[in-house]
Amino acid sequence: MSQSPKISNQTKRWQEMDAAHHLHPYSEHHALAKKGARVITHAEGVYLYDSEGARMIDGMAGLWCVNVGYGRPELAEAGAKALKELPYYNSFFQTTNPYVAELSEKLSTLTPDGLDRFFFANSGSEANDSAVKMIRYFWNLQGKPHKKTIISRIQAYHGVTMAAASLSGIPSMHPQADLPLPGFVHIDYPYWYALGGDSDVGEFGLKVARALEDRILELGADNVAAFFAEPVQGAGGLVIPPETYWPEIQRICKKYDVLLHVDEVICGFGRTGNWFGSHTYDIQPDSMSMAKGMTSGYQPLSAVALGPRMGDVLFNANEEWSHGFTYSGHPVACAVALANIEVLERDKLVEKAGGEIGAYFQQRLASLNDHLIIGETRGVGLLGAMEIVKDKKTRERFGDATGGLCRDHCTTSGIVMRAIGNTMVLSPPLSITKPEIDELFEKAREAFDLTAHDLGAS
């Protein structure tokens, strides 16, 4: 999708208002203002449309979230009904609402066994901040106030609030706000393609998992509260863990009595081919955060789920819990989440992501391995990554700007694909069809051809 050099007056007006007054997330403000943001006006199925009428296939489901695809009337109607009946009421004053009660019960049937109690927030970051407070409170209630340090991973992405950004391990996220806060440490992550060299993948998975044990021993198990991780690292480069990784991590957490918190903000609600990444990787977490796919992004909503160990202790504490958001359990967001889950179930979108559609997506992804500049493809469910390299054998990279160059060619070809360094990433709506998958990968190949040509590799 290329924006025509002559844009309409309406588009120009929106761009000018936006440039003058809107600070965008993760953007170099003045550069974007100068260029003018693309104005997305509507969306349907897997397609986005801009104010100039150009269409593009959304290979990222927004920000890994529009699992049921765009334009679902069921979600809009459920939201409108709740807006009319109960647009807002809080759950602070010994009150609840039908939507949050029903959603809590429904979620308890979908999450791994035992994760039956839910606290609601509005974003993945808030869910993770809340989880940090819950973990600290749990150990305080257990009479172990020294168990406070949380271990997460390099290149982890857990959000942007102070604690969530401290949990995150992407180096650029820290210096601008003097982070991480004390009590957050980061260990290696299981990115075999970049860090594993010639080692066996399984051996590498074990070695990286054992970095957790080393760090626990170094800090002293009495000082370590939890290990915090995504089942598949998303924004940090789509890192698919070797099969050996999660069993070893769980063994270590059990051995040293370290809580395991799993961040399912991307992996939840079908992305990896099961309801949760914890199902895909056979993880039994103590607590879990979720957001994005819970409403398919139609409304802001997130949650922390607690298993029996943490849930029982927090539930039975003989004092008021000093935490909660104005919009916790918002009726409209919960109504939309219920409708979203109904669509996921009715259209068997999770089964399809773990079955026929996921398999077809993975097959088309793997077919890019023959491309001159693709060193590895990897994926699970409806997640896919492609590594751009100069030399397939040595894994030598082109310059840092390569991912951005390829992403721009994707945009021109009419697809949204994300660049994370030199790794290109796909995470389309779970509702994508086989012909749409064909279109996605045909256009991706076109973009890789153009990138190779620009780099002098073709």
Ligand SMILES: Cc1ncc(COP(=O)(O)O)c(C=O)c1O
């Ligand atoms: C795994 C993970 N956790 C947390 C977050 C933060 O969510 P939010 O942007 O809703 O605060 C994200 C966002 O991409 C994420 O990918």
